[in-house]
Structure formats: C-alpha cells, structure tokens
Amino acid sequence: MVSPSCIEDTLIIEIADGWSAGAVAGRLLSELGARVVKLEPPDGDRLRHIGPSASGESSTSFRTLNTNKESIALDIAADAGRRTLDALLAKCDVLLTDQTTITDRVPGLDLNALTGRHPHLVHCHFSPFGLTGPLAGRAGGDLVAQAMGGIIATTGHPGELPHKAGPPLSVHNAALMGGTSILAALYHRTDTGDGALIDMSLYDGMVSLLYTFMPGYFISGKAPGPQGNQHPMAAPWDNYPTKDGWVIICMADDRQWRNFLNLIGKSELADDPRYMTNDERVTDEIRPQVNQLVIDFLADKTTDEALEILTEGQVPAGPIYNLLELMEDEQFQSREMVQILLDENGEPYRTPGSIFKMSETPGRIYRRAPSLDEHSEIAS
C-alpha cells in the first residue's frame, strides 16, 4: 500500500529555472505529496541545456532536480500565455517564483498584479535580498548570496583567498526555509481561507547561519576570516593527517577531551589547568598545543585504524569521502538516498531520495523528470 502524503490535493505552479531555491523547494514539496507543475519557457528551462547529458537531450542536472514534477511550456511574456497563467493560478494553491527567472523571462513583471486577483494563493517569491530593504531587487544567485552573507569570507584556509561552499548552500537552505514557510501558511489558510505572500531571501537564510561567528564578533570584536577546518568555539576540531590520508576529529566538550586523553594514555592532563576546559583549549595560545597532541597520536596510524580507535573511545571522528564514495556509502544506501530512475529515453539517472524520513508520511520519489511540455493538457 502506498503511504499517505502530508499535503494531498495541493497544486503548485513553479516558475523557477536553473538550480534555484524555487526549483529545489518545488521538488521538496512534491516529495511531501504536492502536485508540482513546472512552467517552462517555450525553449525549456535553461538548466536543460547546460552540463552533462546521458541522452544528448535534457541535462542530467535538470533531471536530478526536477524529478516528481510535471511540465508545461508557456510564454508568460505574451498576453495569451499570461491569460493561461491567470487561469492556472485560479486553480492552484501555491505559486513559487524566482527573481532571476522572472527578470529573465518577463522583465518588469508586476508580481502583485499577477497574484492580486487570487487572494487564496500562497505565493512564495525567492530572491537574493528580499522584496524590502536597501538591496531589494539586486541581482544574484547562490554565489552572490554566499559572498554577501558571510559564507565565503569564512570558508577556506587562513592566509589564502577564501572560497564558496562547494554545494549551493544558500539555495538549498532557502528552499527549506521557504518550504517551511509555505507549509505554515497553508496550515494557517485552512483556518482563515487567506493566502499569503512569502518573501524568502537567500541573504536572510545565510545570515541565519552566522550564529557560529556572532559570539566571537559581538563579544570580542573578532571578525573571522577563513576557518580552515577548525571551529571557533571548540578544540581540538580539525582534519588531521594520518599515515594514508585524513581524519576529521571534533571534540565539542570536556568529556570528549577526557575520552581522548584516556585513549592516548595521558589522562593526567585532564586536571591540567592549561587544557582542562574548552574555554582554554580554543585560545590562540593553547589550540596549537592540543592539536599537536592529536597529530602525534595519529602519526603511526592509518585512517581506518585511527577511526576504529577513536570511535571505540567515544571521540567523534570520521573520514572524508568524495561523491563517488558517498554513492557507495552503506549508510547513504541504507537510507535509500540514492535513487536510480529511467528518463523518457530509458536512460538511467541518479536523484537523491527524500530527506523527509517520516513514519506515517515518508517523502516519496515517484515520477521521472518531465520532458518539455509533457503535460500540456494541464494548461488546456
């Protein structure tokens, strides 16, 4: 029997091209049971046309992202297309829009005019800086949001040029926050009948992650630079060399520190006031000393040997995997996080399983990504 869904009978129109927060949010809501119709330009979402493609048609990235969705091609810059969109909005529950996509397809479109006739609609507009404030309307995507939002300045190695989070962090983060906001607004709508305009900004989402650096900055005025792999509020915490690679070790509290001292046979240091508490270990003076203890301990061990000993000794530690290793990882597979689907030409492609593991209404992957305008009957 197929499990029930969280949000049944919910129709979503998505106007969000590329690997954008709106498109990621549409995918997430589809996993929870919504019917998501992607409204593409006549020549298709630009993501269809860039990057590797198994069958020479739509890109693999497009398929990975837009699994579960249906597709209509519609020129919303033309009057006829706009009328069709208006008719669709009357029928649907949620509209997802993305600033870059709207600007690209219909420069100057008045969003309020678009939705004003449909007060039942929950409309979530994703943009780099939001609909209000001095930077409202400025252009940008994931990279600009990571730069302006403090992610780049703190990622990388001290003394080197900083760099972005490799994955599109600001996009996925905003998709989850926007998705949450949409579900809350729909919940509220059941009581009131009123829709909502949700103003989801990638920048706001990034600022929400700066809690790691706020304490140091607001208390001691320290504006952090690139962090390497250390943690500003806990030590020892880094990737450390082993005989054959690296191991990540994260000691967040004094208990884990004592566990580590027991492992290296230096439990007497647990009462040494220089290292006793995390407050001392994070200082610029002491941090290199405790790091050296870890480095010495690992010098004669392979990554596998180190991980076995550390795990046994209750010290949080892990290996560093690349994506090929992630695909083979037994935990990731056990959680069904890699799904193989067949595209419309019968070629296999990978897409992530649902991150929503729920006992009654698990997130579901149920439909291959659509070919362009495959579901045009929805618009007729």
Added chain:
Amino acid sequence: MTAPLTGIRVLELGAYTTGPLSARYLSNLGAEVVKVEPLKGESIRGFAYKIDGVSYIFHVHNLNKRGVAIDTMSDRGKDVLLELVRTSDVLIENFAFGRMKSWGLSYEDLSAINPSLIYCSLSGFGHDGPYRDMRAFDTVIQGMAGVMSLTGTKDYPPTKIGVSSADNVGAATGTMAITAALHHKRRTGRGQHINISMHDVQGWMSSEAWAYLDTPGGPQRDANHHATLAPQNLYETADGMIVIEVETQTHLNGATALLGLPNCSLDTAKSREPEFDDALCVWARGTTTEDAITTCDHHGVPAGKVQSMAEIAEAPHTWSREMLVELEHPTSGPLKLLGSPFKSSQSPGVVARTAPDIGQHTREVLAELLGYDDATLKVLENDGVIGVGK
C-alpha cells in the same frame, strides 16, 4: 496579523544546535516552545564567549522559548515530563541514537501516551542503518557526505564550509518535516516519528554535482568556479573582493559587453573560462569594490561584495530585514540576536523574548499547562525534582 503556527505547542529536549535551532525556527513561525533542560542547564551554555557565565550562542539559539528545568532522570521528574508530553503537539530531540530509548522516552514510549504527538529526532546519521550509533558533529558530517570534497581548491585538502552547514540545514529539514506533519495530524489526528539524518541532508545538498559522477575522476572542487557556468569567480578589486555570477544568457551578454569581448552562447561559455577570468581579474584590480558592483549592475551582471561578519553586522540591509535584532535581556543588557528568516504578509516572524535562565519558567509553565499549585511546586523544588531559577 497572526503568526501561522500560533497555538502549536512544542517541547524541546535538545542540546547544542540542531534541536534548539529547529525549535527556534518553529517559534519564529508562532509556535509556543517549552525548552526542557536538566537542572544544571544544557551543554551549550558552557561554550566559549560567555556573558554573565552563559555562552552567547545559547542566547542566539534559544530566544523566544520558555525554559523549564527538570531532573528527568528521577522517576518523579520523568512523570512531570510525561505530563508535558501529553499536552504537546510536537517534541524535538537531538540526542545520540538510543539515549531517549534508554530513558524510556522513545517514540514508541511517548506515542503510547500521546498518539497525536509529532516526534522529531535529529541526529548525525538517522535512527537506522549501520552508522546509527556513530557520534557525529558538523565537520564529521560535512566530511562524510562529500560536501568537503567539493569545497576548496585542489592545492589543499578538502575543506569544510565555514559555518555549521550540517547543523543548520539539518535543523531546517526537521522544521519543514514537522510543519508538513502538522497537516497530516490535523487531517487524521495521528502523530508520527520524523527521523532526520544530517548526513542525508548534506549528501542531498551535493546533488547538483551528481551529474558529474560518470565523468573521469568524478565531481571535483574548484574554488569559486561553477561546474558548468562561466564566468563565475571571486576577483580582487583595488580595495577588497567581489564575486561575479553569470547564470543566464542575458547575464552573459552583459558580461561580454562590459569586457568588450565577443559574445557566445551560455552553454559554451565554460570553455572560455580562462579568458573571462583573465579579463575580469585585470578589470577588477583597476576599480574599487563599490564601482565594480555599480558597473556590473549597469550591465545586468550579478555581482556581490565578499562581506565579513563585521560588514554584515553593520549593513543597513541586515537591520532593515530585521535579520539582526537587539533585545534587552533582563540581567545581561542589550543583546544582538538573530531575527526570523520567515517573512510573509501573514506575519513578519516572531522575535519576542530573550533566552531563558535555567528553570526561569518552570513554575509558570507547570502551573499553566499542568495546573500545578504552589504547594506541589514547592515540594518538587525542595526534593530537587525541578529547578525554578533565581
């Protein structure tokens, strides 16, 4: 305006980041959060950078909440907790797998007394699978989920994202799942167990790069470049650093016009990346950050300054959006804290009060929700079952 989750009651049995953060997000949407702490307070109160003995980060994660201190390891304390469970819609916990069960507080235990309870577990690897017993922290998760392998330059080992990506994005996933489960609960009257894995979520975040799994060597980290789009990179200006991010043909047309270079189609621009980078490096060095961004804006090319924590904390946009707010703490004075990212015409997001002292609201909450009278509270306090603050 009414916040959308007004009237939803959340019980938080968390420590550190993911549980407390997920509960705070729900409070931003209007839910009423009761944070249950042991009598000595939860662990993150002891993190570095303290104000009056309490870590600043505790204040950031726990605003809006009412705080209750209970010795839930004692039989009587556990009974108090179970009574709170009966009155709650949602329970959030982020203990290591197995801990809640060892205390008799597993989903099975608690759904038996409250079948409509939405019980959200946030853990490093989830509550099933071969790694469920592994201890995990943010950087371990980023490493094991492939995120670090995509972050950094080829000259350095894999690099973590500076912020705690696994913690925050994991917490946001729990929040979205809980909000979805509220719909199911209203329709059916049934709760459920939500079993979020930070490792799943970071792996999911890497999925844009999965398209390159079948290319030689697989997906690679390449600093600030995008795998398929160009130009996208970080450039040094005369007085700082900017990024330029071309995502559409219109952006690309603007970039080539700005540089006086021949145009091309978006799907072929990546092959000209070195040419674009060279031209943009030279151009950026000869201009200030402010002028560079104005010029890019004029040409319709997305650009942004690489802002530091200090610049973000000073930026009028941050305060205009109320992403930083200043709240007056009753004893520690004004604190700069995080606002709500959930802004809608229904509600600007709730930011109502500073984080609680240990047990600050024990009396208030147990009286209001469970009907305890003063005499009962006094006995529980004297017997060390509850803590009632200063």
